[in-house]
Amino acid sequence: MIKSVQFVNFRNLDRKYEFRERLNIVTGVNNGGKTNLLDGIRLAFSTIDGSYFRVNKSDFLDSDDSRPIKIYIELEYDSIPSFNYEDENSKQRCGFRVRIRKTKSGYYVKELAHYNGNPIDRDIILDDLESIPNVYPVPLYRVEDLYTPGLSVGLASFLDSEEGYSEIKEKARKSIKQEISAKENKFKELTSGFTDNLNIEVANPSISNEKIFIVDGDKEHSANIGAGYRSVANMFLCTLDDKTNILLIDEIENHIHPSLLRSLIRKLDSIENLFIVATTHSPVALNELNVKSLIEISCGSLNNMDSETIRKLNTFLHPGRGELIISENIVLVEGYTEELIIKNYVVNNNKNWTVINVAGVMFEPYVRLAHLLNKKIIVISDDDRSNTKDGTPTKRFNSLKKLCDELSVTLVQVYNTLETELYKEGFLNGLSDLLKKKSETKDYMVAKSKRKTEIALKIIEDGVNLSSWRVIQSIEDEFGGN
Secondary structure (H helix, E strand, O other): OEEEEEEEOEOOEOOEEEOOOOEEEEEOOOOOOHHHHHHHHHHHHHHHHOOOOOOOHHHEHHHOOOOOEEEEEEEOOOOOHHHEEEOOOOOEEEEEEEEEEEOOOOOEEEEEEEOOOOEOOHHHHHOOHHHOOEEEEEOOOOHHHHOOOOOOOOHHHHOOOHHHHHHHHHHHHHHHHHHHHHHHHHHHHHHOOOOOOEEEEEOOOOOOOOOEEEEEOOOOOOOOOOHHHHHHHHHHHHHOOOOOEEEEEOOOOOOOOHHHHHHHHHHHHHOOOEEEEEEOOOHHHHHOOOHHHEEEOOOEEOOOOOHHHHHHHHHHOOHHHHHHHHOOOEEEEOOHHHHHHHHHHHHHOOOOOEEEEOOOOOOHHHHHHHHHOOOOEEEEEEOOHHHOOOOOOOHHHHHHHHHHHHOOOEEEEEOOOHHHHHHHOOOOOOOHHHEEEOOOOOOOEEEOOOOHHHHHHHHHHOOOOOOOOHHHHHHHHHHOOO
């Protein structure tokens, strides 16, 4: 549906974002602009359908309303025929532009045009109403409030008597139930993978109100359902018609258990008439989608890397490593021993470091991803010199060093292995029974088979102070003591 959106002078956004999938996840630091991205899309479409979206001075970048806000929405060709146009290269495209400016009288007006700036005839748009998508913002409101927005007035205010109302009510109730039953079946089918208890209930009509409730369990029970299922129901309620629907979901993981979140994302991704932009701080949500579905608010699509790096990330980026996308001060390490030791230092010294274990020596895709995201990152890697005849760092390490040098990423070279380095620096006194010599000609002390984790645990349990270890000092220097 939406191929891209570009903002000019809107809040803290002044760039273009590309969407390559029907389900797109936006992440980034707090106050980075994720919610602003959703609001900007909603603002643009409100100019078409006339839905309410108040513009304030604070909606302008740096509150400078002397320059207009511009929002460019590029659509798939012919998705809204009224917005089809031919670009300067005679290529058929589709899209629109919204311009918001301040008038001399101090009001803000919205102006709609084709993507290329040519005027749009609003009478033609009226002929395309069925093609214009419904746009649903989905924060966690109570579901019943979704159906009673603003002022609510009872039907009795418009009828002559309660007897007349009762007669009309009985006829209308039968008709309403027939209309709802088809939607209820569709709703139950969508939610059955999460819980069998969610139903749609038409409340018993009363003289003061008519409401629709989502209930958990028997239809006679009250509309008291948990926040997580309320969130799920809220999203699926926006999918019950046959039109193309745009869901703008702020913090998709709110109140939702990780396993439920995984199922929810997969289900939403399978619904054909949905286009979704959702924000998140959850590595679980990031892990459920391919890299091309992910957007970082400060730099745009994560798909702007070579195909081999993307392939590796799609294969190996599980929730633990996915934390790289949403974290700062990242320490990449080879294995669990390094992870345990450095994380223990982080906890004991209240450091704002994110330690990510790549479970091997394949640092390259994570280094490239961190560089794309402009993250502060440091790489800790063994040079494995005991594996070469001349005792020099391995070809693998030298390749990693070359990459880090090219991308201006700090690489800390560990002497042979972690245990070799710690022994050499005097941090493994009393643990010689867990070590062995790797070579008779060189003093390379390494961990005995299956004893690496035990060494790490002994360091932690014995309270070995590693603050003077050069690896720790290098991390401290890189992140400025944070």
